[in-house]
Amino acid sequence: MSRIPTSALIGLVFTSAYFLAALFAPLIAPYELGAIVGDVWEPMSSEHWLGTDGIGRDLLSRMIHGGRTTIFVASAATILSFTLGSTLALTAVVVGGWVDMLLSRFIDLIMSIPTLIFSLVVLSVVPVTLPVLILVMGLLDTTRVYRLARAVAQDVNVMDYVEAARLRGEGTRWIVFREILPNTLSPLVAELGLRFIFMVLFVSTLSFLGLGIQPPAADWGGIVKENKEGIVYGIPAALVPAFAIASLAISVNLVADWVLSRTTSLKGGR
């Protein structure tokens, strides 16, 4: 238990490197956010480690600043959707009856509207700022988390030990947090890593529609989009951010996998 497996270690190292870079972005980025310092799509060099982008901005600096936005928005939205989604779902299952019914149908209703139309409408009515962006993304994703958490919790809710706890006279809170939550954790953790990645991709979709991050700031997905014409010609400006998203995804999920294996073995010990 005390030894961390190699894969998880790699995941932890990369994840914390990305998060630290995000945290200290202004200190470590070699150039200012929007500064134009070179020619179009310069190759990698000692001056510009990752080359330059489509209008001659230093790519490394943009990646570091962009990582900050990406990671911050995606983490905040994921935390929001998980906290809200699983709390609502577990409560709905435990309380049952019309609360469950009402909540579940309401979630179904929201989910039945295509996300694209939903975000288009909402974000074109309210002004797009970072908090609004996080809120919209988090709330839309809450519906997905809710459905999954409810499905898992429903199975757990009819287990004998939950029944036993009810007979003991435990309150709803106890049942939700002491009985059901620990036993639904592993599918939820597996989902958490993926949801985080979907958030990263969702931010870039919104940037693409003109509703996301305001220029000259950018997120990683946005940087890919800015330089996407260069993809098939092997221009680093298009491939580096894609690689960053993929490696972030893999490392976050390696950590999630490790947590997952720990929770299942914990349960095995009961």
Place this chain on the structure above:
Amino acid sequence: MSKMKSQPSRRAFLGYVSALGIAAALGPVSMAEAAPKKGGTFVMALKGGESTNTLDPALSLSHVTYQALRAYSETLLNVTEDGGLEYRLAESVEPANGGQTWHFKIRSGVKFHNGQELTAMDVLKTMERHSNEDSKSGALGIMKGIESMSVDGDIFTVNLTTPNSDLPYLMTDYHLAIQPNGGFDDPAAGIGTGPYKVTANEPGVRYSFEKFADYWDDSRGHYDAHEILVINDDTSRAAALQSGQVHAVNLVSPKTAKLFARAPHIKIETTDGKGHYIFVMHTDTAPFDNKDLRLALKYAINREEMVDKVLAGYGSVGNDSPINAAYPLFDDTIEQRKFDLDKAREHYAKSGHDGSPIVLHVSDAAFAGALDAAALFQQSAKAAGIPLELKREPADGYWSEVWNKKPFCASYWGGRPVQDQMWSVGYLSTADWNDTNFNSPEFDAMLLEARAELDEAKRRETYGKMGRLVREEGGLINPMFNQFIDGMQQEVTGWVSHPNGNLMNGFIASKTWFE
């Protein structure tokens, strides 16, 4: 042309007439030089089509419907590659009454795709549909000067409220495609007199055509069949050409054009046009109502850098005027405005602006690379101490919610065949699309004066004065004129660049052939 002598003839019109003569004479000669091969299916992949499109010429707006219109329909006259005019469905044109009345002799023996014969009545009905009070036509604006129209045999006559020697040019507008009964029965039926007949119409996906057997002009329409595929994604369109699925594509992205053209079976054709990528300020809204602030911004933009980076060199620098050398009667003595941070600082200080951020609304919907251009502008303005703030707007709804509404935004103009039309639609104080809210009585007076001017040299001089006035006082920041960049297979033969539009002003399917 005997009638001409008895009329107070206009030099400008003589110019057109000689252009008409030249075009008519050249037609058969070029035919003899290189006999086009007939046959084959010509497939194009185009950007600029949506599933909302219609074949109704009045509502045509995008690249795809424009090209489809060129394939299946025709106008009375066309603009030639050198800026002159050539006769199409009109056989001849004669002015009367000092250019206030115009007689168009309609070509005989022309058939519509439904078998009907073209008559002058069809022409009259078409023009009526576009100039009708209830019309939704994109050409309604240019039909406004018409007082009455009539038909006598094969002569179609237009009476104008004021003389206008540019009327034949107005008749070349692609919206004014002649339809049977003017399209009153079914405007979107896709029936015209063009070289290709519509066989499939799937908006936003594809259009297919077959050669119209009864087409009147043997020097056009060499392919047996023609197909237009709608591919809006730049990379996918390029891949379709590279993999040999299509023969031609429009709007090649400038940044990758050079990389793209490395493939041996592909060629790139570039054309200097009249289109310009611009930023527009409302001259009547604070802080842009201050001339010094406008000048500060005009000096703070680095035009050379924009042409290099946004257009990858496929274009030329602008001079804060919508007119360039591609127009007839262009005044080339107007001094080129340079990137000058000192002057920018000086004017900015003089404007007394409070230093709060100046918001520039922008979206790539305005033009390809608008966000990049705005980011470059922001950096160069920052160097002059001018705080520019970018506000990215959704591409969706940009032309209805931002353009012409926000006081400072990115925009695009495709240009017009002649200066009079360009100035009239975009800079006359009463113009509908005056997107800088430019209001100068002096300018308006000069425009009317030029329209009535007989002497070409004087007209050129007046246009020059108008250009200088807009450059100095106007709300237009014009950093660059873009080139059209079209890509095609080497086997496509007969290419001639046309400054008025990409893919040979829409006639690539009519005028090229496979070698």
Place this chain on the structure above:
Amino acid sequence: MSFLVVKLVSQRIALGLMLLLAASALIFVGTQMLPGDVAQTILGQTATPEALANLRAELGLNEPALSRYFSWLGNALQGDLGTALTNGKDIAESLSGRLGNTLFLAACAAVVSIPLAIILGLLAVRFRNRWPDKMISAVTLATISVPEFILGYLVMYLVAVKLRWLPSVSIVRPEMDFLDRIEAIAMPVIVLTFVVLAHMMRMTRAAILNVMESAYIETAELKGLSAFRVIASHAMPNAIAPIVNVVMLNLAYLIVGVVVVEVVFVYPGMGQYLVDHVSKRDVPVVQAAGLIFAAVYIVLNTTADIIAILANPRLRHPK
């Protein structure tokens, strides 16, 4: 099957229908809130004010919203979805072709990806924490986290431009037969499989692992059943609810959310159709397409719920 199950199932179906009605109202309100004006967007930058006013009157945009909603709903119930404001085409007709294409692509992608995801998930559980598990995990994660359009371009360049095995764009022509169609959509199917595979595979793995710790699995293992047998016939059925849920989410995505893949491969499906009409503010089309999407979601969700009810013996026989 017990009476209770029938009751639960029919309740869910009735609820689904009510949801659809509520969704139609929500879609209508949403489309009314979209900024911009259909007349302006149809005519674009070069519209004159007169032309705008004329078009607006003709499109009935001056009538009150509520009356427009009810007349639309009434017609929609009779199968008449009206005509598009922008090009005057019959919506039901244009939609049915597009919907057919979308369902065909989604079905092909589902046929490939769902069994593959479940098999890979089972394999991952079988070889838990050993190299096959880690390989499967890393590869699927990599494919899911690369933006779809990059995957699309890379596949397109490799298969169509370099190798010239398949056409680079998935244009569908009416004269094509079944095999031609399969060939046309082969590349989008590959990309979509990459996109949805990881999600379903990981959920299968996690959900099965979750029940692997239960006492009855231990019993099965002690009985000496093969590891694979234990996983497939003992653990899997009890993990079905979350798996079905994720499968349904991804099926819904395959039908509703493939806009990007459609754009890259120029496939004439629903996504592109809807986005075009949203950006033109063609309200009747957006409503019709939104309603169909909502129906798809509700049907899939209801199915997932019903399967969960049927699969869980304790739910069927609550104490």
